[in-house]
Amino acid sequence: MDEDAVSESxxxxxxxxxxxxxxxxxxxxxxxxxxxxxxxxNLPQGVRYALIGPNxxxxxxxxxxxxxxxxxxxxxxxxGPDDITALxxxxxxxxxxxxxxQINSLFPHLTALESVTLAVCERRRVAATFWRSLTAxxxxxxxxxxxxxxxxxxxxxxxxxxxxxYGQQRLLEIALALATRPKVLLLDEPAAGVPxxxxxxxxxxIAGLSNNITVLFIEHDMELVFRFASRVIVLVGGRVMVDGxxxxxxxxxxxxxxxLGKGHGALRV
Amino acid sequence: xxxxxxxxxxxxxxxTAPLAFLRAQGRWHWAEIAFWLAxxxxxxxxxxxxxxxxxxxxxxxxxxxxxxxxxxSGIVSLGHAAYFGVGAYTAGLxxxxxxxEPLTGLVVAGAVTGVVGYVTSFVIARFRHLxxxxxxxxxxxxxxxxANSAGWLTGGFNGLQGVHTWPIFGKFEFDLYGYTAxxxxxxxLFLIFLVARRIxxxxxxxxxxxxxxxxxxxxxxxxxxxxxxRTIYTIAAIIAGVAGAILTQSTETVSLEALGFQRSADVxxxxxxxxxxxxxxxxxxxxxxxxxxxxFSGLNPQYWYFWIGLLLIAVVMFLPNxxxxxxxxxxxxxxxxxxxxx
Numbered sequence: 001m002d003e004d005a006v007s008e009s010x011x012x013x014x015x016x017x018x019x020x021x022x023x024x025x026x027x028x029x030x031x032x033x034x035x036x037x038x039x040x041x042n043l044p045q046g047v048r049y050a051l052i053g054p055n056x057x058x059x060x061x062x063x064x065x066x067x068x069x070x071x072x073x074x075x076x077x078x079x080g081p082d083d084i085t086a087l088x089x090x091x092x093x094x095x096x097x098x099x100x101x102q103i104n105s106l107f108p109h110l111t112a113l114e115s116v117t118l119a120v121c122e123r124r125r126v127a128a129t130f131w132r133s134l135t136a137x138x139x140x141x142x143x144x145x146x147x148x149x150x151x152x153x154x155x156x157x158x159x160x161x162x163x164x165x166y167g168q169q170r171l172l173e174i175a176l177a178l179a180t181r182p183k184v185l186l187l188d189e190p191a192a193g194v195p196x197x198x199x200x201x202x203x204x205x206i207a208g209l210s211n212n213i214t215v216l217f218i219e220h221d222m223e224l225v226f227r228f229a230s231r232v233i234v235l236v237g238g239r240v241m242v243d244g245x246x247x248x249x250x251x252x253x254x255x256x257x258x259x260l261g262k263g264h265g266a267l268r269v
Numbered sequence: 270x271x272x273x274x275x276x277x278x279x280x281x282x283x284x285t286a287p288l289a290f291l292r293a294q295g296r297w298h299w300a301e302i303a304f305w306l307a308x309x310x311x312x313x314x315x316x317x318x319x320x321x322x323x324x325x326x327x328x329x330x331x332x333x334x335x336x337x338x339x340x341x342s343g344i345v346s347l348g349h350a351a352y353f354g355v356g357a358y359t360a361g362l363x364x365x366x367x368x369x370e371p372l373t374g375l376v377v378a379g380a381v382t383g384v385v386g387y388v389t390s391f392v393i394a395r396f397r398h399l400x401x402x403x404x405x406x407x408x409x410x411x412x413x414x415x416a417n418s419a420g421w422l423t424g425g426f427n428g429l430q431g432v433h434t435w436p437i438f439g440k441f442e443f444d445l446y447g448y449t450a451x452x453x454x455x456x457x458l459f460l461i462f463l464v465a466r467r468i469x470x471x472x473x474x475x476x477x478x479x480x481x482x483x484x485x486x487x488x489x490x491x492x493x494x495x496x497x498x499r500t501i502y503t504i505a506a507i508i509a510g511v512a513g514a515i516l517t518q519s520t521e522t523v524s525l526e527a528l529g530f531q532r533s534a535d536v537x538x539x540x541x542x543x544x545x546x547x548x549x550x551x552x553x554x555x556x557x558x559x560x561x562x563x564x565f566s567g568l569n570p571q572y573w574y575f576w577i578g579l580l581l582i583a584v585v586m587f588l589p590n591x592x593x594x595x596x597x598x599x600x601x602x603x604x605x606x607x608x609x610x611x
Binding site: 067088089090093094098099101105106107108109110113114115117118119121122123126127128129130131132133134135137138140141142144145157158176177179180 | 287288290291292295467468470471472473474475476478479482483485486487488489490491492493494496497500504
């Protein structure tokens with residue numbers, strides 16, 4: 001696996017023009033409601049992209065479309081050079097396109113360690129093995145424990161998920177995603193529902209992720225967006241309104257209009 | 270290569286603590302050993318009830334099979350008797366056609382049921398909840414009517430005639446008192462239980478619990494949920510088929526009742542009464558249910574289902590996690606009391 005990682009990074013280094021994730025002309029509507037209109041997306045390797053926009057702009061829907069939870073009516077999605085438009089969600093995950101959920105979507109009666117070990121086992125394709133004891137998979141368990149330790153969850157790793165504090169559950173969401181060794185990580189409001197002081201810690205953890213991982217996150221708190229994003233996409237009515245650096249976004253009249261008009265609070269830089 | 274050097278000290282620094290914890294979970298508990306020793310008691314304590322005991326063991330095996338899909342994977346079934354029946358008829362037909370050797374009969378019955386289970390699992394894996402209840406129910410009814418109408422093969426309404434089981438290992442004849450039948454059923458139950466226990470404590474077992482806990486989340490961690498469901502459904506079908514085959518071999522008859530709706534409902538009740546998702550729930554539920562049925566039908570041969578109904582309601586109301594869940598609750602309560610007042 002280590003050799004894989006090395007050769008992969010060599011590959012991406014040589015093919016520098018290839019975006020980690022890109023979308024071409026994504027369209028989706030539910031009846032007359034358009035949730036994605038000609039969405040173009042180019043995420044270069046290693047960027048920290050923020051996806052912002054008013055409620056109902058189609059941010060989560062876009063993540064659902066990119067990860068295959070929803071099928072676009074038209075358009076193509078590429079992971080690196082590969083067209084993944086036709087692949088089912090789990091196959092996209094196996095190729096490195098991974099998401100987390102805005103509302104915790106975890107395994108309530110599994111412990112944190114069990115949950116992450118499960119994700120590691122799935123990645124290593126040993127989760128279909130029913131004839132060997134789980135305890136024979138020392139490397140998998142160690143790796144899971146390592147991920148939990150890195151997110152400060154080691155102390156509670158034997159507690160059932162439903163007994164964890166809310167903030168810890170948010171971290172477990174990220175731990176599950178990391179266990180799949182993502183190349184592109186789509187975070188749907190990773191700090192949703194977490195108190196402001198804690199949400200900074202959470203974003204520090206995200207900022208500390210390896211540069212091999214390309215990150216797109218949805219976030220409403222502009223302070224966090226401007227602090228942690230290297231680029232920002234503004235989505236309004238299923239349409240990409242602006243795609244630029246945080247400074248460009250802050251100066252953009254249309255963005256100001258949308259945000260001030262909707263009462264979302266002023267943009268602070 | 271470079272990350273190897275980073276990973277090595279990390280795994281050395283973090284010792285086997287998480288591993289030891291998981292190991293302890295899979296270790297045999299004294300209560301488990303006591304349980305299996307207790308299954309030998311009928312031989313000495315109630316030798317007149319060994320036929321009933323063999324029926325309990327068969328039902329326990331059947332309930333264990335249902336627990337693997339319902340209790341551990343969250344796949345609801347109201348037609349599980351279909352697989353029990355396929356196994357029962359396979360073993361019966363094999364004997365009618367001239368091969369009454371029980372052990373190979375079990376293997377063939379398990380294999381045939383496994384094929385049926387695998388084929389149906391493609392449909393099962395696509396549905397959940399209410400749709401699944403309707404599909405399994407429909408499949409059960411379908412198979413029962415097919416067996417009913419194929420009288421030339423199954424004997425139809427009259428049941429399959431002329432089943433004769435050879436002695437086990439050519440030595441142990443199936444006797445009227447159920448001595449061999451119980452020993453046979455118990456031995457198979459124990460062996461398959463060991464297999465089921467291993468499955469539950471394997472990476473696959475963890476994946477099954479993941480499917481039960483949050484099936485929609487599984488694809489998001491890269492899990493091929495459908496393929497997992499197909500595997501466990503096939504395994505469960507094989508076990509149900511083996512249970513059916515033992516019933517045929519020990520009673521030397523097969524009737525349509527083997528794959529009827531009543532049997533599907535009964536096994537569901539046994540599992541829920543005992544406690545789902547605990548491996549032992551189906552075993553204990555089968556014992557309680559079968560003994561209760563035996564006693565109630567002795568008391569009142571006409572209305573005994575009244576008491577079964579009462580038992581079911583009482584258990585679900587007062588022991589939502591079944592008898593085993595209740596026992597575990599009492600054990601926890603005693604333990605905390607014990608540690609609080611030394």
